């Protein structure tokens with residue numbers, strides 16, 4: 001019964017609980033994706049994969065701040081050809097895998113999405129949102145571009161398409177983008193990626209990150225992402241996946257109440273270890289009483 005209470009569906013995909021590994025953390029190898037699934041996650045999202053292997057920016061790539069992490073990785077990834085094999089090893093074991101992709105234009109997104117489908121993913125997440133990658137940073141803030149890419153990919157795809165939006169506090173712009181991608185055929189929207197930020201070393205008198213600026217994740221962004229979901233939930237009918245600072249069961253419950261159908265967890269793994277997925281589910285149970293998690297979705301409205 002407890003297990004049943006945690007089940008959620010995101011469009012046509014049913015997952016055993018609402019915790020999902022976020023893109024970019026432990027998502028580059030089949031072995032790590034399987035480890036996360038064994039540790040209790042309902043599903044896993046791969047690292048964002050591009051057409052070719054990519055090294056990313058020179059370091060430092062990550063810096064800890066008082067209530068979050070700043071990262072400027074520069075989308076290092078093994079490239080699609082190498083990733084296909086990794087995903088296939090996870091699918092052989094039956095886990096739910098979402099393939100995250102990034103490209104420089106529609107044709108690249110379409111090609112990568114097809115490859116992800118061939119590898120057997122359950123859904124494709126379009127990363128329109130990396131705040132620190134050259135050429136990519138504006139796609140998710142531009143309603144027309146976001147619509148064009150989502151529409152182009154979803155038209156040709158049999159797999160559900162999740163569009164992941166940037167950490168964007170310009171609410172009227174975000175709502176416009178969210179409605180555009182819904183119109184374009186997105187099956188779900190992930191909100192949000194990291195929020196732009198930076199750290200400066202007062203003694204060295206220079207930026208800490210190799211790339212100078214980066215993306216902020218963790219507890220610092222939770223109230224901000226929560227509000228974005230609350231607002232977007234009022235305007236779209238497709239499922240929303242929450243992302244930003246989920247550290248414990250109560251955080252997940254808050255996201256569900258705001259309107260998310262599930263949550264992606266990244267930074268929390270570094271705070272609480274890989275079994276955070278199991279812990280979050282355990283900690284959420286007292287809030288459910290005799291209800292299933294699906295009953296909570298959007299009920300703070």
Ligand SMILES: Cc1cc2nc3c(=O)[nH]c(=O)nc-3n(C[C@H](O)[C@H](O)[C@H](O)COP(=O)(O)O)c2cc1C
Nearest residue numbers: 022023024048127193217218243244245265266267
């Ligand atoms: C080190 C690091 C790498 C990330 N890489 C990606 C990525 O490749 N693609 C992506 O869509 N998001 C990426 N993200 C963003 C996360 O998926 C997530 O949306 C964000 O960190 C907020 O969730 P959190 O506070 O639980 O980490 C990355 C985040 C971190 C901290």
